[in-house]
Amino acid sequence: MPQPAPLPWLTVQGRHLVDPAGSAVRLQGVGLGGWMNLENFITGYPGNESNLRRVLLDRMGREAYDAFFDEFYTAFFDEDDAAYLTSLGINSVRIPFGYKHFEDDARPFELLEEGFERLDRVVTLLARHGIWSVLDLHAVPGRQNQHWHSDNPTHVADFWQHPHFQDRVVHLWEALADRYKDRPEVAGYNPVNEPSDPTGEVLPAFYDRLEKAIRAVDPRHVLFLDGNKYSTDFSAFAERSEPLPNTVYTAHDYALPGITRATAYPGVVRGEYVDRDVLEATFLRRTEFMRSTGTPVWIGEFGPVYPDPAQDGWRLQILQDQLDIYAEHDASWALWTYKDVGLQGLVHARPSSPYLSLISDVLATKQRLGIDSWGGTDAGVRDVLDPVDALFDREFPEYEPWPWGRGPHVAVLVRHILLAEPLAERFGDLFRGVSPEQARELARSFRFAGCDRRQGLAEVLRAHLGRPDALTGE
Known part of the structure; x- marks a missing residue:
C-alpha cells in the first residue's frame, strides 16, 4: 500500500482547525464505538460492560475469556477497516475507550501498559492510511453520566461527587498526553465523553484543572471538550470571558426522528413536526456557544439508527440533511458508529456469523422487552410501565429527575437495569x-x-465526501 504523507499538526485558529500552513481542515469521520468501550447495542449484550465481563469470565473461564478478547480487539478494527474508511473519504476517527484498559480499580493510579499498546496499534494503523485520531475517554472512574455507555450499572454519576475519581482521570490524561505529545496523527484529546453534571458547577472547574494538567505535559494538542447534559448544554461555560486556548467545544447532535420510533421524515415526532429547518435550528441551538465565541464546531456524535430496512430511505435523508447543514456551517463531524451487530453501524456482523447465531435468542428478548436504551422500545412492557406511570401521576406528578425527566428515568431503572441484569x-x-x-x-x-x-449509508458518505464508488468507479 502506498504510504500517505505524514499527517500535519492541527491547531485552533479562530473558527477553524488549521494545519501548519494555515489551511483550514474539516474533520469528517466516524466513531469507533464498541471497541475499547463496549456498548450493549453495538455488540449485543444486555446492560453495562463490567457486568458483561463478569458473567463471561464466570462462564468461559480465564483462558477462553482472554482468547475471545485478544481476538476481538484485532478483529473489530484492522487494516481492512482502515482501508475501507479511506475509500469513503473519511479523514478522522474518534476512538472511545474506557479507563479500565489503563487502570484497575483495585490498584488505582497504577497504569497498565497493555491498554496503551492496544490504543497505539489503531492510532498507528489509521495514520498509515492518512486518518487522524481523536482520543475519547468514554468511561471514567465513578461514571460521568447516568447511562450504560459510561459503564454505569446504576443511574447515578458518582464522578462529580468524588475528588478521588477526578484525580484518577487527571492522572490518566497526564500519561496519555505524555504518550502522544509528539504525534501529530492524533488530532487531539476528547477528555470526557458526554458529561452529565446535575449541578453544572463541577464540570467547568474540572475542565480548567484538566486543561492545566494536560498542557503542562503537552502544550500542543487540541482539546475537544464536550458540553454538559450529554454534550447538548453549554450554559455551564456561559460566564467564561474567553474560551480555553487551542480548544474545540463539541456538541452531540442526534436528530429525534432518527433515534425514536418515528415513522416518517419529515414528519411528526413527539407532537412536533420535524423537517430540515428543525434539524438546522436544533444544530444552531446546540452550537450557539461555539459560534458566539468564534471557535470551531465539531459534532462529536450524530446519526440515525436503522431498525427497519423499510425505513432506511427517510432515515438516510436525515443523515444527508445533517451532513449538508454541517457543510454549510463549516462544522467538523464524527458519525456514530463504525461497526456493530446491525442497528447503526456502517459495517456490521452478519446474522449468520458464529457470534450472532449464538446470541440470537438474547437479541430477540432484548428487542421484545426494550432492554437497550439505544434503539429499544417500551411497547413490549407497557403492562409493567403503565401502572408505574399511573402511580407517579397520582403520588409524584411533579417529579422530573435529571437529566431527561421521569419517563426516561423509569426506563433506565426498569428496562435498562432491572430487566437487563x-x-x-x-x-x-x-x-x-x-x-x-x-x-x-x-x-x-x-x-x-x-x-x-x-x-445506502456508504453511498451517502461517498457522495458527500466526493469519493467514487469503488465498485462502479462512478
Whole structure:
C-alpha cells in the first residue's frame, strides 16, 4: 500500500482547525464505538460492560475469556477497516475507550501498559492510511453520566461527587498526553465523553484543572471538550470571558426522528413536526456557544439508527440533511458508529456469523422487552410501565429527575437495569463451555471480510465526501 504523507499538526485558529500552513481542515469521520468501550447495542449484550465481563469470565473461564478478547480487539478494527474508511473519504476517527484498559480499580493510579499498546496499534494503523485520531475517554472512574455507555450499572454519576475519581482521570490524561505529545496523527484529546453534571458547577472547574494538567505535559494538542447534559448544554461555560486556548467545544447532535420510533421524515415526532429547518435550528441551538465565541464546531456524535430496512430511505435523508447543514456551517463531524451487530453501524456482523447465531435468542428478548436504551422500545412492557406511570401521576406528578425527566428515568431503572441484569446472566450462559479456539472464532465474526456493509449509508458518505464508488468507479 502506498504510504500517505505524514499527517500535519492541527491547531485552533479562530473558527477553524488549521494545519501548519494555515489551511483550514474539516474533520469528517466516524466513531469507533464498541471497541475499547463496549456498548450493549453495538455488540449485543444486555446492560453495562463490567457486568458483561463478569458473567463471561464466570462462564468461559480465564483462558477462553482472554482468547475471545485478544481476538476481538484485532478483529473489530484492522487494516481492512482502515482501508475501507479511506475509500469513503473519511479523514478522522474518534476512538472511545474506557479507563479500565489503563487502570484497575483495585490498584488505582497504577497504569497498565497493555491498554496503551492496544490504543497505539489503531492510532498507528489509521495514520498509515492518512486518518487522524481523536482520543475519547468514554468511561471514567465513578461514571460521568447516568447511562450504560459510561459503564454505569446504576443511574447515578458518582464522578462529580468524588475528588478521588477526578484525580484518577487527571492522572490518566497526564500519561496519555505524555504518550502522544509528539504525534501529530492524533488530532487531539476528547477528555470526557458526554458529561452529565446535575449541578453544572463541577464540570467547568474540572475542565480548567484538566486543561492545566494536560498542557503542562503537552502544550500542543487540541482539546475537544464536550458540553454538559450529554454534550447538548453549554450554559455551564456561559460566564467564561474567553474560551480555553487551542480548544474545540463539541456538541452531540442526534436528530429525534432518527433515534425514536418515528415513522416518517419529515414528519411528526413527539407532537412536533420535524423537517430540515428543525434539524438546522436544533444544530444552531446546540452550537450557539461555539459560534458566539468564534471557535470551531465539531459534532462529536450524530446519526440515525436503522431498525427497519423499510425505513432506511427517510432515515438516510436525515443523515444527508445533517451532513449538508454541517457543510454549510463549516462544522467538523464524527458519525456514530463504525461497526456493530446491525442497528447503526456502517459495517456490521452478519446474522449468520458464529457470534450472532449464538446470541440470537438474547437479541430477540432484548428487542421484545426494550432492554437497550439505544434503539429499544417500551411497547413490549407497557403492562409493567403503565401502572408505574399511573402511580407517579397520582403520588409524584411533579417529579422530573435529571437529566431527561421521569419517563426516561423509569426506563433506565426498569428496562435498562432491572430487566437487563437477569438477561445478562442468560447471555453469559450461552458461552458456558466455549473453548479458547471457539472463543476466537466467535470474535472473528467482527472481521471486516466477514461483515456486511450498509451500502445506502456508504453511498451517502461517498457522495458527500466526493469519493467514487469503488465498485462502479462512478
